[in-house]
Amino acid sequence: MGNLLVTGGAGFIGSNFVHHVIEHTDHHVTVLDKLTYAGNRASLAGLPEDRVELVVGDITDAALVDGLFAKVDAVVHYAAESHNDNSLHDPRPFLDTNIIGTYTLLEAARKHDRRLHHISTDEVYGDLELDDPDRFTENTPYNPSSPYSSTKAGSDLLVRAWVRSFGVQATISNCSNNYGPYQHVEKFIPRQITNVIRGIRPKLYGAGENVRDWIHADDHSSAVLTILDKGVIGETYLIGADGERNNKDVVELILTLMGQPAVAYDHVTDRAGHDLRYAIDSTKLRTELGWGPQYSDFEAGLAATIAWYQEHEDWWAPTKDGVEAFYATKGQ
Ligand code: NAD
Ligand code: DAU
Numbered sequence: 001m002g003n004l005l006v007t008g009g010a011g012f013i014g015s016n017f018v019h020h021v022i023e024h025t026d027h028h029v030t031v032l033d034k035l036t037y038a039g040n041r042a043s044l045a046g047l048p049e050d051r052v053e054l055v056v057g058d059i060t061d062a063a064l065v066d067g068l069f070a071k072v073d074a075v076v077h078y079a080a081e082s083h084n085d086n087s088l089h090d091p092r093p094f095l096d097t098n099i100i101g102t103y104t105l106l107e108a109a110r111k112h113d114r115r116l117h118h119i120s121t122d123e124v125y126g127d128l129e130l131d132d133p134d135r136f137t138e139n140t141p142y143n144p145s146s147p148y149s150s151t152k153a154g155s156d157l158l159v160r161a162w163v164r165s166f167g168v169q170a171t172i173s174n175c176s177n178n179y180g181p182y183q184h185v186e187k188f189i190p191r192q193i194t195n196v197i198r199g200i201r202p203k204l205y206g207a208g209e210n211v212r213d214w215i216h217a218d219d220h221s222s223a224v225l226t227i228l229d230k231g232v233i234g235e236t237y238l239i240g241a242d243g244e245r246n247n248k249d250v251v252e253l254i255l256t257l258m259g260q261p262a263v264a265y266d267h268v269t270d271r272a273g274h275d276l277r278y279a280i281d282s283t284k285l286r287t288e289l290g291w292g293p294q295y296s297d298f299e300a301g302l303a304a305t306i307a308w309y310q311e312h313e314d315w316w317a318p319t320k321d322g323v324e325a326f327y328a329t330k331g332q
Pocket of ligand 1: 009010032036057059079080083119175
């Protein structure tokens with residue numbers, strides 16, 4: 001049994017990981033989360049109080065971070081500003097949290113000699129052509145497009161430098177697009193599901209040809225736990241579940257699963273610098289660490305996600321109107 005610190009553990013993927021750890025291990029978890037607009041303590045509801053503690057605070061607060069590192073065995077770092085559209089509107093919080101926040105954690109890991117796993121994204125690799133036969137691997141050169149992805153790329157490079165220069169015991173994972181319960185309604189899939197619930201037509205950026213490589217958040221969590229247990233210090237692992245779909249197909253599937261005509265959506269202003277396609281080759285993680293995804297049926301996973309949003313309006317309703325008002329100012 002160990003003590004884990006999980007940064008960003010009240011967000012979408014971080015809270016999924018906390019639930020996963022409580023279910024599958026004996027670890028105690030301390031969550032460090034600033035509870036920004038994206039953090040929600042309700043996402044941790046129902047977890048045993050003797051095994052999960054929420055500390056509300058900022059990962060750029062060096063004194064707070066130092067005190068928490070002194071008390072734990074290992075750290076999993078999810079906290080980030082995570083939404084591309086927000087980074088195009090106001091990049092500054094992305095620099096503060098994603099760059100300075102990661103630097104602050106690395107300095108604490110170095111001082112206390114703690115194991116750190118850094119959560120990152122496939123977006124650091126830029127994008128692929130639709131017909132490119134290759135997918136991203138651990139050797140693909142970094143080529144980020146947005147303020148969000150460039151700060152994530154910067155944070156990855158900081159981790160690599162602290163491993164090499166200071167001997168910090170860190171690993172990195174870069175995962176593709178996650179879906180599942182507890183995802184903020186600003187993101188593509190929950191935005192469209194909650195639009196349909198509210199009687200608003202789904203909004204597709206541009207022509208909708210952009211491809212994302214979908215993975216269920218539960219599979220991301222099992223991969224991270226595998227890397228924490230068996231990953232080699234200094235290594236990077238790509239996480240993906242062979243789930244490539246274009247946005248148009250996803251919107252049409254959501255509408256169909258929700259009993260609406262598949263064409264009942266609007267094309268809206270495209271995202272500036274919109275990455276065309278992401279695709280992950282996760283061979284290294286599968287062959288070297290023996291991980292594999294449990295969700296092979298995207299349609300079934302999406303149907304369960306739709307059911308969750310239909311049953312948990314209390315979780316998402318408080319943020320819905322503000323998100324739609326913001327998108328409306330952008331013609332989206
Ligand atoms: P999210 O926006 O849902 O959650 C982020 C969490 O971090 C929130 O709880 C927020 O309150 C917290 N946070 C933000 N700034 C903080 C700060 N300064 N100090 C402490 N806490 C802070 O994000 P998510 O989608 O769950 O993503 C989590 C991580 O996974 C991010 O690092 C992201 O880059 C990465 N990632 C996400 C995806 C995806 O599809 N969502 C895919 C690959 C990687
Ligand atoms: O690839 C991993 C990344 O996936 C993570 O690093 C990010 O944190 C996460 O937000 C996600 O980034 P994307 O930009 O791919 O996700 P988003 O949900 O914002 O958009 C998915 C696709 O859907 C993208 O091509 C833009 C499009 N889109 C999005 C919204 C919100 C629409 O067509 N309509 C919309 O309303």
